[in-house]
Amino acid sequence: MDETNAFEVNRRKLMAGSAALATLNLPSGVEAQALDEEAPRVVVTFTINGHLQRLQLDTRVTLLDALREHLHLTGTKKGCDHGHCGACTVLANGIRINACLSLAVMHDSDEITTIEGLGRPGALHPMQAAFIEYDAFQCGYCTPGQICSAVALVDEVKRGVPSHATGDLTAPMTLSNVELRERMSGNICRCGAYSNIADAVSKVAGEML
Amino acid sequence: MKFATPAGENPIDRLTVVGQPLRRIDGARKVSGTAPYAYERHDAVTDPAYGWIVGATIARGRVKRIDVAAALRAPGVLAALTTLDFGAFKPGFRTTLHLFxxxxxxxxxxxxxxxxxxxxxxxxxxAHLISAEYESASPRCDLAREASNAEPTADRDGPDYPVVDRIGDFEAAFAAAPVTLDERYTTPDHTHAMMEPHATTAAWQGDKLTIWTSAQVVSWHRDSLAAALGIAKENLRVEAPFIGGGFGAKLLMRADALLASLGARVTRRPVKLTLQRPLIANGGTRRAGTIQRIRLGATRDGRLTAIGHHSLNGNLEGAFAEAAIAPTRLMYGAPNRDLSMTLATLDLAEGNDMRAPGEAPGLMAFEIAMDELAEKLGIDPVELRIRNDTQVDPRSPRRRFSGRHLVECLQVGAERFGWSRRHPAPGSMRDGRWLIGMGMAAGFRLNLLVPSGARIRLERDGRLTVETDMTDIGTGTYTILAQTAAEMMGVPADRVTVRLGDSSFPQSAGSGGQFGANNATSGLYAACLTLRDAVSARLGLDPGTAEFAGGDVISGDRRVPLAQAAEGGALVGDDQITYGDLDKEFVQATFGSQFAEIAVDQFTGEMRVRRMLAVIDAGRVLNPLTARSQAIGAMTMGVGSALMEALAVDKRYGFFVNHDLGGYEVPVHADIPRQDVVFLDHPDPVSSPMKAKGIGEIGLCGVAAAIANAVYNATGIRVRDYPITLDKLLDKMPRAA
Structure with missing residues (x-):
């Protein structure tokens, strides 16, 4: 047996321990598997855009792929699958996260909101409408993530969550242009719609804050 | 319709719909996540199998053996194909590479x-159970080191130019010039980093294949894949209704399309896969880095007498050079010129098209050189460029520009930006701890004419349907085609449905080289003319005098609702635009000026772009809202070129280390300030019946140099080696006062 396989065995033993499972917030009975083994499948129950969903999933399925491949909610995009680009941003219990960096099984009983849950053609969320009004996108691939991020951002400011760009932590939180740009910087737009996105988000934030 | 003489007055000139800032007609789908991209076709393909691509871990050599036994035994695996199972597939269009x-x-x-x-x-x-053994050769991947092996090379896209393009006597003029500049500049390798990776879903039905893929030019992908697979074009359907950015990367078929098709054939299942993000920088194409030498000679009053521009570049054997000298041919007048390129062999990802190929890296260098020359002359950089404007092709002085308003771009830009507030002495402007600098550059990019077809149908309910294999890569094609059809047929744009990106539709120019909008709308213009004739004939009206306005067709004292013409059955107009010699008779090009203000932290060298302005001369603007978005997007990419973007080569193993969106840094929100764009209003009747020109690339041309020049104005440090990162400033920063 070579070193790689030995490592796999060790990792499995380690992760099978109950303490490790608790830390990782995995459902009990889950073990990591080697590449050539059948993966365990577990049942995940969560609320997606207000609808209760029950899926039996390979434990390796990310929240992103659960949405896109299992629920066919393809509005959430896969740009890098590495947490670099932000195209997969969704709201988990109201907090924005990169869905590609999160396993679906970690979201048992969570409430997930995706771009499809914010609004749809004919009944758009104000942030979605503002993105159209300000032409705050081009190819559209980063757009759902930008919009989810922007919606969460407004809420963060409401709740007084500071950012790297916040000057005075004791003063009432406002959404300056610098603050907005800092908070949106996890969402890359290669088409370069940033200044239009800033205008769109400012407008909506001005109405909501 | 052949467009061989300049356009006269035509229905587009009414500008009731064209030229208006119509919001994107596909906007609601994009902001709601309901626009389907290549990997998301659950609507078309149920139960696909999934593919995963394995990339080589050497840069040069041969694969001796690939062991797939363990992978084949792994759960759920349907097939494992290796490159050794096949002969080399024929390279696709505009590339020398065997993809597999x-x-x-x-x-x-x-x-x-x-x-x-x-x-x-x-x-x-x-895929992680697959192991490969190689016979590896030492990779050539250091451009400076390979310089001695470089050979003179022609410009693929300028085949009429001599390999060494000499006019007058450069050496003598340069030697005699009272003011000269002779400097070297380097630009690094760039990757497109579009947000949607290359992706394909492939499904066979008998000997017919359909792929849903991410393609800028549908017909190029269809032809490339059909040739590689050895199937008739008619048996391959390519669909690409939505494309998550491309910037040149998706001009060409990549391994995703070929491998999805092979995988689907072998497994007899539809297969979908993506070229995984970490494989794209090395496994896709790049904008090739350059080492450029620029020599300028000028009179004391700032007239260029000699321009020498040489660009060294490296690429795979048989591939072409990045034409960094292309803009220099036509940008400024000077009687003595010496322009050339040499090409070395490098074993890196294929150098190929990326937004404003040639112009982007060429101007990154040349427009710093002009700033340096201005300083030597003691002439304002805006004024220096104005003094050297040319209204003719320096190589063929009888060949004029169809429309050239570079001087106006410069003057309007200087006025709008407040250029007069700039202090020419570096380090003179401060804002607290920040050194402030203002810089500018000029931009240039050719306008290309490409045949383009479209079909328009007047439906029985009076609506119009446009069909063409043209793509919308974020550029606003859906919207401007709706505007064009609406203007030509005299109806509101919301009465037009636009269907794109399907190879079963008429072949178009596609999206690339900033040739998409002008040619695709012109193709639709031609189709609309045939539909107008069909409508007139059906209604018994004189096609020569019939006007289409307000939803009606009007001729003499008759006014008939357009919809009435289709009551007896839909009417179709199907045509394409082709071109005569107007692009040979005239130089057709777009122009711009770029202005930037930057703040540089005097202690840390941190750089923040504070504001940017572009003034663009690109013929008629078809939609100022979407055109502006293209411009600010290009300006954003220019900030990346100036301050952060570079693929870092591991010279031991011959690969780009930062091959993902974490390591290859592109601008983010925090990097981009307020951006202003001014479009000059100069419709160009020589370019097309639309009188428009390209807009997608001119916005990038000159941006990086404007920022580089601003950094110099702020700090007095001249960086000629992009990107301008703070490590290149720190040890030279002026002492804090």
Whole structure:
């Protein structure tokens, strides 16, 4: 047996321990598997855009792929699958996260909101409408993530969550242009719609804050 | 319709719909996540198998053996194909690369195997069980080191120019010039980093194949894939209604389309896969880095007498050079010129088209050189450019520009930006701890004419349907085609449905080289003319005098609702635009000026762009809202070129280390300030019946140099080696006062 396989065995033993499972917030009975083994499948129950969903999933399925491949909610995009680009941003219990960096099984009983849950053609969320009004996108691939991020951002400011760009932590939180740009910087737009996105988000934030 | 003489007055000139800032007609789908991209076709393909691509881990050599036994035993695996199972597949359009097949490895992360499994997770896991043995040769990947092996090379896209393009006597003029500049500039390798990775879903039905893919030019992908697979074009359908950015990367078929098709054939299942993000920088194409030498000679009053521009560049054997000298041919007048390129062999990802190929890196260098010359002369950089404007092709002085308003771009830009507030002495402007600098540059990019077809149908309910294989890569094609149809047929734009990106529709120019909008709308213009004639004939009206306005067709004292013409059945107009010699008779080009203000932290060298302005001369603007978005997007990419973007080569192994969106830094929100764009209003009747020109690339041309010049104005540090990162400033920063 070579070193790689030995490592796999060790990792499995380690992760099978109950303490490790608790830390990782995995459902009990889950073990990591080697590449050539059948993966365990577990049942995940969560609320997606207000609808209760029950899926039996390979434990390796990310929240992103659960949405896109299992629920066919393809509005959430896969740009890098590495947490670099932000195209997969969704709201988990109201907090924005990169869905590609999160396993679906970690979201048992969570409430997930995706771009499809914010609004749809004919009944758009104000942030979605503002993105159209300000032409705050081009190819559209980063757009759902930008919009989810922007919606969460407004809420963060409401709740007084500071950012790297916040000057005075004791003063009432406002959404300056610098603050907005800092908070949106996890969402890359290669088409370069940033200044239009800033205008769109400012407008909506001005109405909501 | 052949467009061979300049356009006269035509229905587009009414500008009731064209030229208006109509919001994107596909906007609601994009902001709601309901626009389907290539990997998301659950509507068309149920129960696909998933593919995962394995890339080579050497840059040059041969694959000796690939062991897929373990992968084949892994759960859910349906197939494991290796490059050794096939002969080399024929390279596609505009590329020299075999994307798959055979033992030869020409660059790192070249596809060597494909695993197809029931699920994505199973395919990925099994791919990691594949091992390969190589016979590896030492990669050539250091451009400076390979310089001595470089050979003179022609410009692929300028085949009429001599390899060494000499006019007058450059050496004598340069030697005699009272003021000269002779400097070297380097630009690094760039990757497109579009947000949607290359992706394809492929499904066979008998001997017919359909792929849903991410393509800028549908017909190029269709032709390339059909040739590679050895199937008739008619048996291949390509659909690309939505494309998550391309910037040149998706002009060409990549391994995703070929491997999805092979995987689907072998497994007899539809297969979908993506060229995984970490494989794209090395396994896709790049904007090739350059080392440029620029020599300028000028009179004391700032007239250029000699321009020398040489660009060294490296690429795979048989591939072409990045034409960094292309803009220099036509940008400024000077009687003595010496322009040339040399090409070395490098075993890196293929150098190929990326937004404003040639112009972007060429102007990154040349427009710094002009700033340096201005300082030597003691002439304002805006004024220096104005003094050297040319209204004719320096190589053929009888050949005029169809429309050239570079001087106006410069003057309007200087006025709008407040250029007069700039202090020419570096380091003179401060804002607290920040050194403030203002810089500018000029931009240039050719306008290309490409045949383009479209079909328009007047439906029985009076609506119009436009069909063409043209693509919308974020540029606003859906919207401007609706505007064009609406203007030509005299109806509101919301009465037009636009269907794009399907190879069963008439072939178009596609999206690239900033040739999409002007040619695709012109093709639709031609189709609309045939539909107008069909409508007139059906209604018994004189086609020569019939006007289409307000939803009606009007001729003499008759006014008939347009919809009435289709009551007896839909009417179709199907045509294409082709071109005569107007692009040979005239130089057709777009122009711009770029202005930037930057703040540089005097202690840390941190750079923040504070504001940007572009003034663009690109003929008629078809939609000022979407055109502006293209301009600010290009300006944003220019900030990346100036301050952060560079693929870092591991010279031991011959690959780009920062091959993902974490390591290859592109601008983010925090990097981009307020941006202003001014479009000059100069419709160009020589370019097309639309009188428009390209807009997608001119916005990038000159941006990086404007920022580089602003950094110099702020700090007095001249960086000629992009990107301008703070490590290149720190040890030279002026002492804090």
């Amino acid at each position: 097949g055979g033992a030869e490895i020409r660059h790192y992360h070249q596809a060597i195997a494909l695993v197809v499994a029931e699920t994505f997770e199973q395919a990925r896991a099994a």
